[in-house]
Amino acid sequence: MTDNTAGKQEGVAAVDRAFQILGALAQRPEPSSLADLARDTGFYKSTILRLCASLEGAGYLTRLQDGHYVLGGSALRLGLAYERQSPLRQHVVPVLQDLVAKGTESASFHIRHGKAERLCLFRVNSNHSTLDRVEAGAVLPLDKGAAGRILRTYGTPKGDLAPVALSRGERDPSCAGLAAPVFGPAGLIGAVSLSGPNDRFTEQAVTRMQELLLAATAQLSLALGGLRSNIKSG
Numbered sequence: 001m002t003d004n005t006a007g008k009q010e011g012v013a014a015v016d017r018a019f020q021i022l023g024a025l026a027q028r029p030e031p032s033s034l035a036d037l038a039r040d041t042g043f044y045k046s047t048i049l050r051l052c053a054s055l056e057g058a059g060y061l062t063r064l065q066d067g068h069y070v071l072g073g074s075a076l077r078l079g080l081a082y083e084r085q086s087p088l089r090q091h092v093v094p095v096l097q098d099l100v101a102k103g104t105e106s107a108s109f110h111i112r113h114g115k116a117e118r119l120c121l122f123r124v125n126s127n128h129s130t131l132d133r134v135e136a137g138a139v140l141p142l143d144k145g146a147a148g149r150i151l152r153t154y155g156t157p158k159g160d161l162a163p164v165a166l167s168r169g170e171r172d173p174s175c176a177g178l179a180a181p182v183f184g185p186a187g188l189i190g191a192v193s194l195s196g197p198n199d200r201f202t203e204q205a206v207t208r209m210q211e212l213l214l215a216a217t218a219q220l221s222l223a224l225g226g227l228r229s230n231i232k233s234g
Helices: 003-027 034-041 045-057 073-085 088-101 146-153 203-223
Strands: 061-063 069-071 106-113 117-124 139-141 165-168 175-184 187-197
Touching: 003 034, 003 045, 003 061, 003 069, 034 045, 045 061, 088 106, 088 117, 088 187, 088 203, 106 146, 117 146, 139 146, 146 165, 146 175, 146 187, 175 203, 187 203
Parallel strands: none
Antiparallel strands: 061 069, 106 117, 106 187, 117 139, 165 175, 175 187
16 A cells, blocks of 8 residues: 555545544534543544644634533534525425424424434424424434334335335334435435324324325425425325
C-alpha cells in the first residue's frame, strides 16, 4: 500500500468518526461530556478531542465553558438548507396533520438511515393524552416497528410487498403501529406510520386507520411524483 493510499484511507476514517461524533451529539437532548461521547462512539478520548477541535473550527460543534459539547451553528445552517431544498416538509406535514385531525394515532414520516436504522423526519402528535415516545429527529432500529418493516421490505427486491404493516410491541411492549410506503419518481421515499398505545389498536380502529393511511400515502406519493403502478389506496 502506498503512502498516498494509506493517507486517503486515514482521511476517510477520520471523516467517518467525525460524523459519528455529530450523530452522537444529535441523539442527546442535553449537552454531551467527553465521557458521554466516548461511551456513545467507542472512540478514545484523545481521538474525540482531536476531531472535536476540527469540528469546532468549522462551526459544527461548540465547546461550552463547563467542557460539554453541543452542535454548532454550521449544523443549523445545514438543517435550514435541507429544509429549503427538500420538498418533503411542505407535502408530508399537512398529510400527517390531516390524519391526526381525522382521529388517528400520532403520525410520523420515516426514511432509511444507514443499513440498520431509520430516521423520523416529521412527527405530529395525536390529540390523545398518552403517546408513544417518538420525536422528529429520532433514530430508530430498522428491524423493529411497522415503519421499519415497510422500509426493509420495499428496499428488498424479493420482499413481501404488503401495502400496510402492523406491529405490536416490537420496539416498545406497550405500543403498536401501522405503516405504509410513500413513493417518488425513483421508487420508495419513506413510510408514514401511525403509532400509539397498543390498547387503542383495536380491530375496528386498525381497519379505520388503515383506510385513512392508504388514502393519505397514495395522495402523498402522487404529489411527490410516484408512479401510479406503485401506489395502492384504500
